[in-house]
Every structure is written in C-alpha cells, then in structure tokens.
Amino acid sequence: MKAVEKLARAVENIDSLLCVGLDTDIKKIPKFLLKKKDPVLAFNKKIVDATSDLVCAYKLNMAFYEALGLSGIISLKKTMEYIPKNVPVVLDGKRGDIGNTAQKYAAAIFDYFRADATTLNPYMGEDSILPFSEYREKLSFVLCLTSNPTAREFQFLKNSGKPLYLQVADRVKRWNKNKNLGLVVGATHPGQIKDIRKAAGRMPFLIPGVGSQKGDLGAAVKYGSAGGALALINSSREIIYPSSGKDFAVQARLKAIQLYQSINLARN
Amino acid sequence: MKAVEKLARAVENIDSLLCVGLDTDIKKIPKFLLKKKDPVLAFNKKIVDATSDLVCAYKLNMAFYEALGLSGIISLKKTMEYIPKNVPVVLDGKRGDIGNTAQKYAAAIFDYFRADATTLNPYMGEDSILPFSEYREKLSFVLCLTSNPTAREFQFLKNSGKPLYLQVADRVKRWNKNKNLGLVVGATHPGQIKDIRKAAGRMPFLIPGVGSQKGDLGAAVKYGSAGGALALINSSREIIYPSSGKDFAVQARLKAIQLYQSINLARN
Numbered sequence: 001m002k003a004v005e006k007l008a009r010a011v012e013n014i015d016s017l018l019c020v021g022l023d024t025d026i027k028k029i030p031k032f033l034l035k036k037k038d039p040v041l042a043f044n045k046k047i048v049d050a051t052s053d054l055v056c057a058y059k060l061n062m063a064f065y066e067a068l069g070l071s072g073i074i075s076l077k078k079t080m081e082y083i084p085k086n087v088p089v090v091l092d093g094k095r096g097d098i099g100n101t102a103q104k105y106a107a108a109i110f111d112y113f114r115a116d117a118t119t120l121n122p123y124m125g126e127d128s129i130l131p132f133s134e135y136r137e138k139l140s141f142v143l144c145l146t147s148n149p150t151a152r153e154f155q156f157l158k159n160s161g162k163p164l165y166l167q168v169a170d171r172v173k174r175w176n177k178n179k180n181l182g183l184v185v186g187a188t189h190p191g192q193i194k195d196i197r198k199a200a201g202r203m204p205f206l207i208p209g210v211g212s213q214k215g216d217l218g219a220a221v222k223y224g225s226a227g228g229a230l231a232l233i234n235s236s237r238e239i240i241y242p243s244s245g246k247d248f249a250v251q252a253r254l255k256a257i258q259l260y261q262s263i264n265l266a267r268n
Numbered sequence: 269m270k271a272v273e274k275l276a277r278a279v280e281n282i283d284s285l286l287c288v289g290l291d292t293d294i295k296k297i298p299k300f301l302l303k304k305k306d307p308v309l310a311f312n313k314k315i316v317d318a319t320s321d322l323v324c325a326y327k328l329n330m331a332f333y334e335a336l337g338l339s340g341i342i343s344l345k346k347t348m349e350y351i352p353k354n355v356p357v358v359l360d361g362k363r364g365d366i367g368n369t370a371q372k373y374a375a376a377i378f379d380y381f382r383a384d385a386t387t388l389n390p391y392m393g394e395d396s397i398l399p400f401s402e403y404r405e406k407l408s409f410v411l412c413l414t415s416n417p418t419a420r421e422f423q424f425l426k427n428s429g430k431p432l433y434l435q436v437a438d439r440v441k442r443w444n445k446n447k448n449l450g451l452v453v454g455a456t457h458p459g460q461i462k463d464i465r466k467a468a469g470r471m472p473f474l475i476p477g478v479g480s481q482k483g484d485l486g487a488a489v490k491y492g493s494a495g496g497a498l499a500l501i502n503s504s505r506e507i508i509y510p511s512s513g514k515d516f517a518v519q520a521r522l523k524a525i526q527l528y529q530s531i532n533l534a535r536n
Contacts, residue, residue, distance in 0.1 A: 063365060068380075070345070073341050096364075099416065105335070111335075121364055123389050124416055147366065150392065153393035164422065164432070167422065168422070
C-alpha cells in the first residue's frame with residue numbers, strides 16, 4: 001500500500017491527526033529502564049503500547065539514535081520493527097545531498113529501515129529530492145517553514161516579493177509528479193500556514209512545534225487539513241517525558257489523549 | 269589540537285590541498301573484495317594506505333555507509349579509526365535540525381565517530397549550526413553554493429540584489445565567533461567563487477565538484493586559497509574507482525597524484 005493511503009487510512013480509522021515523536025533521549029528516559037539491555041527500545045515499546053490506538057503516525061528523529069552510535073542504530077531498527085504495521089512511520093532525517101548521495105540516503109531510510117515516510121531539506125534543489133520521490137510508494141516531506149526561532153533568517157528572505165518558504169512550496173508542488181511529496185510547516189508560524197496551504201494545494205503537511213515549542217494548534221489543524229488534506233500534528237518531548245516513574249507510559253498516554261482531544265476539538 | 273590547526277599543518281607538511289572522498293559504494297568496489305568479512309573497510313584501508321601521503325584530509329560521506337545499515341556503520345567507525353591521526357577527517361552528513369536535535373547529530377559526528385570536521389545545511393538558520401560550533405576544537409563547513417545542477421533553484425534567488433548563497437556566506441561569517449566554521453562551495457561555479465571568498469574573509473572552504481562533476485580547478489584553487497585561506501579540494505568517485513582489478517589501489521594512487529599535481533600547478 002502507498003504511504004499516503006496508509007496514512008489516510010490511519011487518520012480515518014483512528015480519527016486522529018496526532019503524530020507522536022519518538023525522539024528518545026537516553027538521558028531523559030526513566031532511570032530504572034537503564035537496567036534493561038536496550039533501554040531506548042524498552043522505553044519506545046512502552047510508549048508505542050500506550051499510544052498506538054491514538055496516533056495516525058509515529059515520527060522517529062534519527063539524530064537521537066545516531067548519537068548513541070551502533071547501539072542506537074540497533075534500537076532504531078528494532079523500534080521500527082516493533083511499531084504495528086498499520087501505523088505509518090516517518091523517519092525524520094532532514095537529508096539533502098547531490099543525486100548519487102541522495103540515492104544512498106533513500107536506500108538507508110526506505111530499504112534498510114523500511115520507513116513509510118521521511119523528511120528532506122530543499123537547499124540543494126530537485127536533484128536532492130528526486131531519488132526519494134522515485135520511491136513511488138513512499139512519502140517525503142520537504143522542509144518549507146520550520147518551527148525553530150532562527151527559521152526566518154533565510155526562509156523569510158523575499159525574492160520578487162515571495163519569501164523563500166513559498167518559493168519552496170511552489171517548487172515542491174511542481175516536483176510532485178508521483179504525488180508522494182509533502183511539506184514540513186511549523187505550527188509556530190500561524191500567520192504563514194494559510195499562505196503555504198494555498199500554494200501547496202492538497203499536499204500533506206507534517207506540522208511540528210505544537211508542544212514544547214508552543215505553536216498554534218488551531219491554525220495548524222485548520223490550514224493543515226484544509227480541503228481534506230492530510231496533516232500530521234507532531235509532538236515529541238511534551239508527550240513522551242511527562243514522568244520519570246514506573247507510570248511513565250500511563251502518563252504519556254494521558255498527554256497523548258489530551259493532545260488528541262485538543263486536535264479533534266479544533267477539527268470540528 | 270584544533271581541527272583548523274590540524275588541517276593547516278597537514279596542508280603545509282604534505283604541501284597538498286587534496287581531499288580524497290571515501291564515498292565507498294559496495295556496488296562499485298572490486299568484486300574480489302566481496303570475499304572479505306568487511307569489504308568496504310578492506311577497500312578503504314587500501315585506498316588510505318595508497319594515498320595518505322598525498323592528502324590534507326579525507327572526506328567520508330555518511331550516506332554511503334548508512335545505506336548498508338548496521339554493517340555500514342561498523343565499516344565507517346573502523347575506517348575512522350584506521351585513518352592516521354595526523355590526517356583530518358571530514359564526516360560529510362549535511363545535517364540541519366532544531367537546536368536540541370542538532371546537539372544529538374553533533375554528538376554522533378564528533379563524540380561517537382570522532383570526526384575532525386563535518387558539513388551542515390544552513391536552511392534552518394543559526395539554531396541548527398550553534399550546537400556544532402560549540403565544539404570549539406572541531407570544524408563545520410556550512411553549505412553555501414553547492415556543486416549539483418539544481419543548486420541554482422534556491423541558492424541563486426536574490427533578496428535585495430544579493431543571492432541566497434551570499435546571504436548564507438554573510439551569516440556564517442557573523443556566526444563564526446569560535447573561528448571554526450567554513451563554507452562548502454562547488455567548483456562548478458567558477459564565476460561565483462570569487463564573490464564568496466570576498467564575502468567570507470579567510471574562512472576555510474570545502475570545494476567539491478572538480479572530479480566527475482567537471483568543476484573548474486583553477487578557480488577553485490585560486491579563490492579557495494586566496495589570501496592564505498584553507499581550501500580542501502575534494503574528489504571522490506574519480507579518484508577511488510579507476511580500476512576494478514587487483515591494482516585498484518595503485519591506480520587510485522596514480523589518480524590522486526595527478527590531481528595533487530594539477531592542484532599544485534594551479535597554486536603556483
């Protein structure tokens with residue numbers, strides 16, 4: 001099944017736009033898990049068990065796993081295998097390189113880790129995106145307007161009156177011949193999401209920034225899913241680290257329920 | 269020792285600006301190596317043995333190793349350990365993410381793999397660069413003007429008359445408080461390298477694109493090293509795959525000597 005269909009099905013069946021970010025930091029997980037052979041995997045399994053009926057997708061940020069070297073790669077691979085097959089997984093790597101190199105990154109993400117979707121950086125242009133979009137059954141979200149404070153340094157620069165993030169949205173829409181590209185749009189820019197949706201047509205949005213980064217959930221939901229488009233509202237730190245006690249997974253579930261309900265309130 | 273000093277020393281001692289890219293593709297290495305337990309490592313060792321007296325640095329592109337999953341990470345780590353301590357290594361990952369994530373990528377590249385230097389993507393602004401520049405003894409090259417054909421799609425967009433690649437050069441110069449940032453500038457843009465050098469002051473340049481991508485070696489050397497600045501002239505495919513026979517390392521050495529000599533002719 002194509003990743004976009006798998007995602008649409010998950011959104012419908014679970015009635016959810018919630019994407020939980022498994023950005024698992026070994027320094028932040030409950031201390032008692034450090035006795036386990038693979039603490040990161042043990043943590044992820046409990047979080048997945050506690051939330052998989054609430055999410056339309058999981059997002060795993062590769063950096064948190066790479067920082068642990070070989071053992072992190074093992075935890076990542078095993079987590080990917082553990083997540084139920086009907087839940088799409090975004091492997092968030094923000095890769096971007098020349099064509100022959102982008103092919104190798106795509107092989108790592110789609111063939112080795114078997115992710116459904118990924119994130120890409122547009123700086124180097126279409127060459128760096130094509131090897132990913134050629135995986136027709138997969139989905140790639142290209143950075144458009146990011147959620148971090150210094151996003152505006154380059155992304156807001158205007159050319160012929162149009163900021164870089166809209167230039168990116170326009171190009172990605174043009175590159176989207178296989179209907180498997182989307183955009184990353186931070187919820188911290190409520191004033192801009194509307195314009196990006198207008199430029200992007202119905203391309204799926206991956207929207208980070210509603211949790212610790214204090215983005216605008218209302219605007220994220222409204223413009224993210226405008227016209228029936230797919231939108232993944234992601235939260236990582238705020239969901240997965242509410243407690244360092246034995247009850248961490250229960251507390252994470254409660255956080256996930258809260259956000260799930262807030263999103264669905266905003267949808268209606 | 270700081271990476272910039274290590275690099276300056278290597279450039280002087282070896283009288284070389286040549287950086288050999290170990291972008292080792294298991295599909296392109298001599299077939300007889302596939303009998304080895306770790307063919308990629310075996311290939312890299314032979315190339316390093318055959319070229320380490322000719323280079324000021326090696327560059328390893330992470331994608332080629334990640335594509336092989338766990339075994340690729342092992343090959344990468346072991347290659348990093350094998351390269352002589354006096355030769356600086358650029359671990360080329362072109363990472364770029366929000367602050368807390370960039371910290372993790374920096375830990376992977378500098379703490380786990382123990383690289384001297386890396387490459388970064390500027391799209392998300394200073395947040396994504398700072399966690400790297402805070403490793404004061406390391407060196408990070410930020411993508412400015414890349415060597416690939418579609419580089420111009422975004423990098424040439426002008427704001428107030430100044431193209432994005434020069435906006436990036438200006439910003440990186442401002443961020444460079446720890447004197448450990450440089451720029452990636454493709455040799456395929458000879459007309460632009462001069463302007464970038466002017467904007468960048470004496471920041472080190474990493475210059476890809478002189479090999480298979482047919483960039484302009486003369487302009488790369490002239491403006492790369494103008495005013496005594498550090499410049500790494502990188503070639504990967506063209507150096508490491510000249511032969512698929514038993515003599516592959518000897519042939520790679522001959523290719524490296526040719527480029528080493530061409531670079532030094534252009535320097536004088």
